[in-house]
Each structure stands twice: as C-alpha cells, then as structure tokens.
C-alpha cells in the first residue's frame with residue numbers, strides 16, 4: 510500500500526473509534542455520565558481501545574469471522590443490523606477493506622471522479638474512493654444501521670458522502686459513475702446462484718461511464734474466489750474485457766483443476782488497532798488477501814498487453830530442491846515458471862524475489878517443459894508492474 514494510503518488509513522482510526530464509542534454509549538445508557546473527578550472521555554485514548562473494549566470487540570470479530578469465512582452461516586444474513594457485529598465490522602474489517610480497496614483503486618488506469626459503492630456496509634470502499642480522489646461518492650446497502658454509521662463517519666471526517674438504501678431487487682442509484690465498487694458483496698447474494706450474480710454484474714456495468722471500471726472484490730477463500738472466476742468467465746464469454754488482474758483473455762485457467770484458485774496479496778502497514786484486535790480474536794492480517802476483478806463496460810476492448818513474454822505472478826514462491834518456482838499467468842495462459850539456483854545470473858536474479866501480483870517480462874531463453882517454462886542463465890527477468898500498479902502501455 511502506498512505511503513499516502515497508509516497515512517490516510519491512520520487518520521481514519523480515531524474516527525472509527527469515536528463513532529463506535531458514541532454509538533455504544535447511546536445504546537447502553539444514553540449520554541455517558543461524567544465520573545467523579547474525571548472529565549468525560551478525557552483519558553480515553555483516541556487511537557486505541559481499552560483492554561475491556563478490545564475484549565468486547567474481539568468477541569464480535571470471532572462471531573463475524575466464523576460466520577463469514579468458516580461455516581459461512583452469516584453470508585446473506587442481516588448481520589450488519591446487529592450492533593455488536595456492526596461495531597466489530599467497523600473496528601476490524603473496515604480498515605482491512607479500506608486498505609484492500611486503496612490498493613485496487615491504485616491499479617486503475619484513471620482516477621475516479623464519481624464512485625458508487627454497492628454493498629457498502631459502513632463505507633470503507635466509499636471512503637477509500639474519496640481519499641483516492643473521487644469527489645462524488647454514493648454508498649448503497651440494504652442495512653440502515655450500516656449506512657447510518659457511514660454518515661456518522663462522513664461527518665467525523667468532514668467528507669461529503671451520499672447514502673442510498675439498495676438491494677439487488679431494487680433499481681440501482683441514478684446516474685452513471687467512473688467507478689463502481691462491490692466489496693465482499695457478491696458472495697453473499699443469491700445463495701450461490703452464479704448465473705444471477707453474473708446478470709447483476711452485467712446490469713451494474715451499464716452504470717459505468719465509458720473508460721470507467723467496475724471493481725469487484727471478494728474474500729480470498731477458495732470457494733468465493735472460484736465463484737468470482739466463474740462470474741468472470743461468464744462475462745468474458747459475453748465479450749466483456751477484464752482490466753485487471755487478468756492478462757489471459759480466455760476462460761480462466763485456474764478453474765481447470767478444482768483445487769486451484771487465484772487471489773491477490775498486498776503488503777500493508779497494519780494499524781495498531783488492527784494488530785491488537787487480530788491478536789485478541791486469534792486472526793492474522795499481516796498481509797491483505799483478496800480476490801478481485803476489474804471489468805470494463807460493454808463494448809470496450811481488452812488493453813493491449815505489454816510487449817514481450819509477460820506474466821503476472823499468481824502464486825507465492827514455490828521453493829523446490831535447488832530451484833525457485835512460481836505460477837505465472839499471461840497472454841499465453843497459466844504456466845509454471847522455474848529457475849534453478851545454479852542458473853542464477855545478473856539478468857535473471859530478480860526471479861528469486863518476486864511477489865504475488867507483480868507482472869514480469871521474461872526475455873532470452875526459456876526452455877519449455879512439461880509443467881511450464883524453465884528459465885536459463887541466458888534468461889532475463891524484469892518487473893514491469895509491482896502489485897497494485899497499473900500496467901505500462903505497450904511501447
């Protein structure tokens with residue numbers, strides 16, 4: 510994540526805590542009474558929670574995590590209407606979604622001016638859009654309490670945010686937008702009916718301005734990621750272009766084997782609040798993991814890929830005996846790329862330090878093997894886009 514985005518996220522932490530504390534106080538016993546000898550709220554730190562607060566929020570995070578990632582019994586349920594779960598979402602998942610979204614917005618070919626955030630919850634993607642330069646942003650969700658929180662955050666941050674109650678059976682908000690985001694929403698819709706999800710995505714794309722993008726972000730779980738890839742394939746088969754992350758224009762090769770899937774991973778500076786809550790809830794958020802798709806509106810062509818033999822790295826480093834290996838996915842498909850330690854040279858040394866999401870150009874000799882391409886000491890490896898950066902235009 511960029512240093513700007515890191516700084517912006519840090520600025521959100523006291524706002525999240527202030528809004529959470531105000532809601533909680535209003536719920537429990539009306540306006541808080543000052544304690545004897547203690548001016549109200551004065552000794553409450555604004556950037557971290559007290560041990561009791563951490564305990565309380567961690568209980569909600571555990572319920573959310575279990576319900577949205579393990580058993581998934583909360584997916585599709587109205588959990589945002591439960592104050593404890595909404596509070597846990599606000600303090601723990603909000604910063605994660607914000608950071609994920611900033612890293613995806615930075616990959617777009619153009620900065621959005623207008624943005625619609627569908628399934629916004631309390632608005633992490635909407636605010637990420639505002640911080641990334643959008644001036645008109647609408648957050649839409651079916652949960653009134655989540656939208657109320659988004660409005661409270663907007664007041665806290667002196668940002669102009671419009672909110673709309675929306676669910677897929679209702680009309681989309683008026684107007685067209687440079688960017689529409691759907692953050693961790695699709696997997697909660699239509700009880701897994703992928704045809705209906707693809708139809709919704711197509712309808713949403715009608716509201717994207719020419720040259721704009723629809724950003725769909727999903728949890729990096731195997732099932733939710735594969736479901737997103739299937740929606741991708743349905744749209745690609747209808748002629749829609751993927752702006753990111755795909756360089757391959759055919760049916761997604763990660764769907765061939767049921768055990769495969771494709772997800773992104775980004776590095777970030779975890780806020781201290783996230784760190785303390787993750788520890789208390791027994792979760793890990795050292796890096797940001799998500800699956801995503803950036804789609805172009807109907808009739809727009811795929812971008813020309815950068816020249817040469819290019820691949821996006823779509824796995825972590827798969828170290829083997831005396832060699833380094835990754836899965837790469839490029840215009841020619843998804844293949845294994847390997848380099849033996851004994852073939853390390855000045856031109857290919859970068860291969861040993863690649864990160865998931867980076868786009869590389871492989872030059873020189875690469876021997877085709879059964880399981881992919883074997884780089885040689887004559888091969889060259891150049892990183893042409895870091896994870897989260899737009900691709901360079903072909904020269």
Ligand SMILES: C[S@@+](CC[C@H](N)C(=O)[O-])C[C@H]1O[C@@H](n2cnc3c(N)ncnc32)[C@H](O)[C@@H]1O
Nearest residue numbers: 589606628629630651652675676677692693697
């Ligand atoms: C996991 S939260 C994601 C919130 C935010 N976009 C993010 O990425 O952090 C999913 C959101 O989708 C909303 N949602 C789920 N089903 C919905 C539906 N049928 N109509 C509208 N919103 C829905 C929920 O209310 C919730 O706010």
